[in-house]
Amino acid sequence: MEEIVRYYACAAGRVQGVGFRMFVRQQALAHEIAGWVKNMPDGTVTMELQGTQRGIDAAFAAIRAGNMFVHVERMDIAPRDTVAGDRDFSIRY
Template sequence: MTGRKNDERVHMIVSGRVQAVGFRFFTLQTAREFHIVGWVRNRDDGTVEISASGSGPNLDAFIHAVRKGNRFSRVQKLDVTPEKSPVVYESFEIVE
């Protein structure tokens, strides 16, 4: 799936028990379900960082699912920042 320039884009930082619990794979599956493009990665401070782009309703549903997490994670905080730059992603990926 190719992101379109008129899609909305957000940057997210997820805090809590979100590493070593399958959270990135959960995020990848959820992004594909909602036709979201972008990437997810672990950060050295124990948080997970996500850059996501998609249509408004799909992006809202994706953010809601990330806030809930998978059954092994515990999301304590989710910071969502709208992004304005014209980055166009081709797919959703887990990056190192």
Template sequence: MKYVSVRVQGRVQGVGFRYFTQHAAMSHNITGWVKNEDDGAVSLEAYGEDNNINRFLEEIKKGPTRFAKVSEMDVNKLSGDPEYSSFDVKY
């Protein structure tokens, strides 16, 4: 299992990025959360099988629409076994 925190920068707010991320996570059996940050970035934590996390991250790099643009994505491995039961959009 793989547990990561991700910070995504670019044009990622106001373009459906959080809901795209939630949908991608659910389709890859990933649990965790995603939220907008005050500085315009999007942060998330994701937990799942290694291969699923890798495919999920590749999908996130592409973004949801032609209006979104990921310019930078920082991924950090976390330790532990989080108790997430779903993938939630935080407000």
């Protein structure tokens, strides 16, 4: 069984008003990741992702790649302590 890890990330670029939070949630669900994603007043989007390192790496790769609407110019990532019992992924408002 793989170790569970958690990361905080802050994404900048064209990440608000383009479905980015839903895109992040889709990646999280596809890779069995728990956590949350939230728009910030400064135009960035913050998130915490918790899951296997392999799942987190795959999700971050897809998030960085974006899609036809999303364009991530910068993503700062830092490890966090895991949250016991965190199993869902939510969009925070």
